[in-house]
Amino acid sequence: MSLVARHLEEAGIPTVILGSALDIVEHCGVPRFVFTDFPLGNPCGRPYDADMQRAVVATGLGLFESASGPRTVVQTPYRWSADEGWRDRYxxxxxxxxxxxxxxxxxxxxxxxxxxxxxxxxxx
Amino acid sequence: MTAQHVPYMDRTRRYYAAQGFEKAYAWAHFEDTPFTPPGKPVAESKLALITTAALYDRQATDPRLVASGDTAEPPERLFGNDLSWDKRATHLDDLNSYFPIDRLSELVSEGLLGRVAPRFHCVPTEYSQRRTMTKDAPEILARCREDGADIALLVPL
Missing domain, CATH: 1.20.5 (Single alpha-helices involved in coiled-coils or other helix-helix interfaces)
Structure with missing residues (x-):
């Protein structure tokens, strides 16, 4: 997906990625990235939490206008669970x-x- | 407390090494990153929504192709059984947790976004970066241009 973002951006279409694989996206280098530190699969927020999802997407929309250069990363403030065990289990x-x-x-x-x-x- | 971010590249390397694959995958890496400032306010822009999920329950052996769907009548769900994501920790039962079509519509109603482009697009996540760069990414670009998209929101699983 990072490669597609770069291709669109080079062609003049500004992009924002919403995602959770911080290391992979930063290794590639993308114009704008909203990082949510969740298990891979729910880059727009917790399932059935419409308020959180709206906030994540709104953060992405905001980044189109606030980013002043490439590799701009914003992290959302959410935590998946008090049990951090998912990190080791993946x-x-x-x-x-x-x-x-x-x-x-x-x-x-x-x-x-x-x-x-x-x-x-x-x-x- | 800040939890340690999951080292996905390292985990994936170890996982495939355990399967006996000798050559480690080389993730894309670039020194320079492109940047295009938006030509107009987001509140007046048309946004293309792009996902790595598929329109149907694709099997691992099926060809992965660029596909598009209608944002005015979005699907009830999309599929990602053949992709790598954390199937132990979570699920894809809520479309908007990975394909925020309703959230975008709400933000249009609230005036934060101009509108959503008529089609959304599904990008195949290919092992081959060359294929992504020479075939799939140009196809996505062409479809975004046909739809007059000003900006694009990409949501990989």
Whole structure:
């Protein structure tokens, strides 16, 4: 998505990204970013919390006019939960996951190989 | 207290390494970042809404293509089962938590935004950055221009 924002911006359409993957977006470099420190999936605010969602989106609209240069990042003030455990659980690899992940990878490689042989591989 | 931000690039590298993929994904990185100041106030602008979610329950093996939908009659939900997001911590049951179409309409009514462009757009998140830069991003740009969008709001899952 960062690449699309850069492309639009280069072509003269100002952009704002609302998102939660701060490191990935900052690594790329985008014009304007509203960061909400939530689990990936709800970049516009907590589900069913219309007031929070409106505030996040309004922050984004405000950033079009307040940003004076690229890589402008604003963080919203929200906290997902008192339990911060979600941060460690995302893509967590527990000892009991190791064999399952290895098997999953092997399956994916075999599938890709099959696709390649059938000439159905997606352009990369 | 400030909690530690999740290091997504590091987590993803470790996760795929655990699956036996030897080559780590190289996330896009640029020294320079473009910037275009808005040509008119947001309150007079037409906004294009762009998501990484899909119009249907796409399977991992389906081709990922640029798609568009009607903002006057938005879908009840969008789909992201084939994308990476925190499926343990949250869900996509509330459209406006990741595709804020109703919130934007409210902000138009309140006069903070001019209007929403007639179509919204779905961007495929491709493994290939070259494909995104040479095919999908130009296609999104073309559609935004056809709709006369002045500004764009991008909401990746």
């Amino acid at each position: 893509m967590e690899i527990r000892p009991e996951d190791v064999a399952r992940l290895a098997a999953m990878g092997a399956e994916r490689r075999a599938f890709r190989q099959e696709m390649r042989e059938q000439g159905r591989v997606r352009a990369e």
